[in-house]
Amino acid sequence: MSDVQVHRLGNGLTLLIDESNRPTSATHLSFPGGAAADPAGAEGASAVLHALAQRGAGGRDTKALSEAFDGLGFNRGGGALQAVDLFTLTGLAADWVPAMELLADIVLRPALPAEELEPCRTLALQELASLEDNPGYKARIELTRRYFPTAYGRCTLGSPEGVRSLTADGLREWWEGSWRPDGAILAVAGGVPAGQVVNTVERLFGGWNGAGPAGPPPSTDGRMAYEHLTHETEQVQIALAYDDVPPTDPTRYQSSMAVQVLSGGMGARLFTEVREKRGLCYSVGAGGQAVPGHGFVVCSAGTTTARSSETLEVLVGELRRLPGTAQADEVERGRVRLLSSMVMNEESTSSRAGRIANDWQLLGRVRTAAEMRAGIEAVTADNLNAWLAEHPPRDFTIVTLGPSFQWPEGLAL
């Protein structure tokens, strides 16, 4: 893994560069904001602002802007996330500078044409409607809302009422106040020479300044334990979350390993117990998540009504069985999986940009490969079991979504 260069601009933007000998480039630009910061009553402002900002910028109209990106062969991505606004660019390193000029136009000089608001609003409302047709995604959104009871847990698409209330003037004001560089992270990976990256970023973003509003921190105080949401589907979706150590905690590698033991592959506990031994469902899994200052684990499963009660029972049973039972062979498999995954992620320019941006956002620094390796290697069954004794999975927030759900007899939360 190459050394990552870090440059701080005077306006609070941190530039991270992971230069490699590749023809490709991947760029992540994020700054604090996202759905959590949307004004009360205008939920969806950040999401719609992203869409509107793509409709012309820096003197180009929508069509000219899209043709310019396509002419360079660059793909745009991103949007309003939970607590950040994200822009991504992927394309050939040779054309990175002109692509960044277009991105700077979108962020700093969007046209935000009033006549384009209606189609953006209609599309945002359609996206919200489509959530109803995607039960797995909807279950996760409803879980997030209940696990983070404040504005932090909002659906990133906003709400129908919020989206309907937006005005072109209001969005312009929102853009002026909220798209600001203080706390921004710009991560560039791939074959663009570092010197060229620094010069270009200073030229394009050096004059940008100010700080945007931040939403509430990711607090889970007052979260609810369980709710069933009636939804006409073939399957019941089960989504469950519980607290983990924060991303800055030195025992974060133990928590990653605990998730490996649970769900690190098809040989791990959840797949074996829920699917292989009992045939209860097609998909089941757990994943470690982290946001600045807070870590958590999310589990999910989808199964028909008749099997759903047993699925939740087995799932919760496996979570509760974890403390004191991690075996050396499970930790060894987790170790190789985590180390191999590091190597394979290194092959992807996009993963590399995402990884360094994520590290900076969560830790305020970028870990070296040696540090990550050492952290993974240091986990043993003994110290994992000791850690699990202090951090057992508990205080679950659970959402079930489907035609009906029979709470498992005798299962107490």
Place this chain on the structure above:
Amino acid sequence: MRHDFLTLDNGLQLVGEHNSEALSLAAGFFCRTGARDETPAVNGVSHFLEHMMFKGTDKLTYDDINKTFDRIGARYNAFTSEENTVYFGQVIPEFQGDIVALLAEMMRPALRSEDFDMEKNVILEEIAMYEDRPLWVAHDHVRKLHFQDHTLGFAVLGTNDSITGLERDQMAEYFARRYASDNLTFAIAGAYDWEAVTGQVAGLCGGWQPSHATRALPAVSPGGQTTVVTLDRFKQATCYLMAPGVTAQDPRRYTANVAAAAIGSGMTSRLHWALVHPGLAEEASLYHDEEDAAGVYGGMFVCEPERAQEVLDIYRATLAKAQAEGLTEAEVGRAVRRFGTGLAFGAESPLNRLVTVGFDWVYRKAITPVDEVLAELRRVTAADCNALLAERPFDRLSAVCVGPVAELH
């Protein structure tokens, strides 16, 4: 980049694309079998069998297989389509021997009755899962409509009835015919050791018997109708469309891909401008996909149910205009650039290359390196696209709309 080839005496073919810059390797078995090689009585057997291949051999249980994949840190899975079943794993180079041994062992499964009965539940759950996905429902219906009585219209998962009725011995018979040495390709991509891998595969697979399995390749007679599947439990209207394209063996496949992309991929495509930009449809796209002696243009849109007819009309009109008036050189150039970026990023991943290399071999018995694909794409002109579109493929467009929609015409 180096390409390697070997055919064993029993007909098993080995192909590789070596990349000395890769940090990992991906290996896989490609079986030339899928839903199109089934009969109605065993519809879904290819996909169910794919699950059963993970359930163990005479020597290994499902737990042994799963834990071995995990022990070597593999990224692994399998997938079944209308015409292929593929098993793959990506590992760091020190585990080359382990992944090859495991995949080879898995290719001779025990197909135990108790595993078969248990896994049947999982397949039925998978069918239920896809019933909750409107695009998937529309996809299965439109293939039936487009391919009519051709087996390319068979559902990959089968149906609740066909899976419930399927017996273990029917699967075993299908396996013996289709997983013979001469119907399998072993492919590997990335940082591998060819000498070691060929020796190992010859040792492990050299005793497999050929079956001279064939595949019926009747001509497709495209349906061209429009229907609705009225399902009030969905909120939006989801439409899948299909029209005849060019085959996997046709050199014009590059042209067809570029033409489809110019019409329906990305924010400068015609469908985006006609439907997404004005807010009429949340999504609207078109792609081209090659199959064995067949091929399709596939498209989709999602919109509010009350607008489904209007959106369908504009979608059709957009295709009709493209085939009547043709594409411009600028549109074609942009589509080619987008493909070029996708190729450069795809080349970074041994897993991505494995699938491409495997299918190159299965369909054409030749591997086309990334640079050559890019060169082929860059040679595509608007005149090429327009000659293909002048054959008026979209005159025989089939469309299925799923959602709270009563009728469409």
